[in-house]
Amino acid sequence: MTAGTFEVFDDTFDEEVIDSELPVVVDFWAEWCAPCRMVAPILEELAAEYEGRVRFAKLDVDANPETTAKYGIASIPTLVVVADGETIRLIPGARGKDELIEIIDDSLA
Numbered sequence: 001m002t003a004g005t006f007e008v009f010d011d012t013f014d015e016e017v018i019d020s021e022l023p024v025v026v027d028f029w030a031e032w033c034a035p036c037r038m039v040a041p042i043l044e045e046l047a048a049e050y051e052g053r054v055r056f057a058k059l060d061v062d063a064n065p066e067t068t069a070k071y072g073i074a075s076i077p078t079l080v081v082v083a084d085g086e087t088i089r090l091i092p093g094a095r096g097k098d099e100l101i102e103i104i105d106d107s108l109a
Contacts, residue, residue: 004047005040005056010066017057023083023108024055028073030062035094036077042097046104054104081107 008016008026017024027043029036040058047056061068061076071080071087079091081104089107091100 005043005058008057008059008064008067010064013059013064013067017082018085020055020082022053022055023081023088024057025104026080026082027056027058028061028068028071028076028078028080029058030060030076033076039077039094042100045097046100050104054108083108 005027006016017026025043025046027036027039029040043056043058046054050056059067061073071078071090075092077092077094079095079100080087081089081091089103091103095103
C-alpha cells in the first residue's frame with residue numbers, strides 16, 4: 001500500500017473507514033473550499049508519516065450528503081478521527097501540521 005490520502009464515498013464509507021483495522025482520519029472537504037485546499041498537502045504529508053499506523057481519507061461533502069449529514073458536518077474543512085468503528089474526535093477548521101500531529105497523537109493515545 002502506498003502512502004497518501006484516498007477518496008471515500010457514501011457507499012464505501014463503512015467498508016473503508018468504519019471497518020478499517022487502522023484508525024482513519026477523514027477529511028470532509030469540497031473543491032470550492034479554499035481552506036480545504038490549504039489542508040490537503042498537509043494531509044498528504046501526514047499520510048506518508050503515519051503510513052502503516054493511520055489512514056487518511058477524503059470525502060467530498062457535495063457528492064456525499066448522506067455521510068456528511070450522519071456526522072453533522074456543518075462547516076468545512078472538518079476532520080473526523082475514527083478508530084475501531086467509533087468517532088474519536090472532530091477537528092473543525094484548517095489547522096497546521098504540528099497542531100494536527102498533536103491532536104491525532106492525543107486522540108489515538
